[in-house]
Amino acid sequence: MTQAAARAERLTSVASVVARDLKPLVRQIDAEGFYPKEVLRRLGETGAFAHHTGGDAAAGGLRAAVEAMAEVGATCLSTAFCMWCQDALVWYLDRSENPLPRQRLLDAVASGRQLGGTGLSNPMKAFAAIEPIALKGRPVPGGYRVTGRLPFVSNLDDGHFFASIFALEGAEDHRVMSLFHAGQDGVKLARNAHFIALEGTGTFTILIRDAFVPDDDVLSEDAARFVPRIRKGFVLLQAGMGLGIANGSAGLMRSDGAGRKQSALLPLGPDQIEARAAVLAERISDQARNIEEPDRGSFLDVLRTRLDISWLALEAAQSAMLQFGARGYIIGSEAARRLREAQFVAIVTPSVKHILTELAVSDR
Ligand SMILES: Cc1cc2nc3c(=O)[nH]c(=O)nc-3n(C[C@H](O)[C@H](O)[C@H](O)COP(=O)(O)OP(=O)(O)OC[C@H]3O[C@@H](n4cnc5c(N)ncnc54)[C@H](O)[C@@H]3O)c2cc1C
The missing domain is CATH 2.40.110.10 (Butyryl-CoA Dehydrogenase, subunit A, domain 2)
Structure with missing residues (x-):
């Protein structure tokens, strides 16, 4: 099997875990703070946390990790964020300057046995x-x-x-x-x-x-030497959260046929959201190709992509809310959950204000 076919197969398995194990829990996760530990373990079994290990990140592995996270984030951002936490830990272990933590823990973390x-x-x-x-x-x-x-x-x-x-x-x-x-x-x-x-x-x-x-x-x-080697992966992997929100909001809008007709004049509809998400996904692939370069210039480019992803997540979730109107404004509505979740994409480090600060310093 080619590497691309293996990745596609893993993505299908992620979609099955979402449909079978995650969807029934989404309300409980959001409203009751239920931590979906077993779902994370099952995602680990599909290989979702292992794409970006062993030198594969630049050759499509990082993009595959982002796609797996986006597949989950289209349904539930809490679970997608936990995936990012796990993916980031994998990323550090894979690159650890001390071989001992990698030898001891990488397999267990990349397979989701250890969270x-x-x-x-x-x-x-x-x-x-x-x-x-x-x-x-x-x-x-x-x-x-x-x-x-x-x-x-x-x-x-x-x-x-x-x-x-x-x-x-x-x-x-x-x-x-x-x-x-x-x-x-x-x-x-x-x-x-x-x-x-x-x-x-x-x-x-x-x-x-x-x-x-x-x-x-x-x-x-x-760490001053190590962080420039891991920071681009740290930030780019988060793209799965924002793209997940964007695609999830687009899907939500499309599934609401009558509401869609009444909202045809909204500036951002599902087709435009998905088109912007696809362009950003290509930027992620491009920037992942030189993921090993620790220079500040390419890091700032990654921050620009991350910023654009935050704006898209916010705008997409807001557009879904505008389409759902009062139905979306009721406690427990999916449109309201997506809006609250999208705001997290924009405030988690590097937040929008953090990125704008870094970019402003670089302009001086
Ligand atoms: C649900 C949730 C889960 C989280 N999980 C994690 C996690 O797993 N790991 C983790 O490490 N963090 C986690 N965080 C923290 C998160 O990533 C942010 O760091 C946190 O929300 C605070 O960021 P902030 O930008 O709001 O900073 P603030 O709290 O607003 O700012 C912190 C300090 O920096 C100053 N400051 C902020 N911005 C600027 C600026 N532009 N210029 C000058 N000074 C500034 C402020 O005055 C303040 O003193 C989590 C947060 C939440 C809400």
């Missing part, structure tokens, strides 16, 4: 000089002791782990990227907030107090 997340919002903002770094560490025999607080990390539950970055006390520019285990000594998960959407994403505040990080869990001793 986990990524606490890189704060470090990404810290690298962009938007906020101070939240975690501080000091070297001790065999590793580091780390303390600090991350406001939100998702796709977590007992036994899951996540990656983040801490600065060395007294040498703030020296930053280390490592794994943390949910529930290990000194790593406490607290549920401090409830969200207007994405409640079913296993999202917790992380309180880290003198937690031991062994050298074996370090991904890079020099």
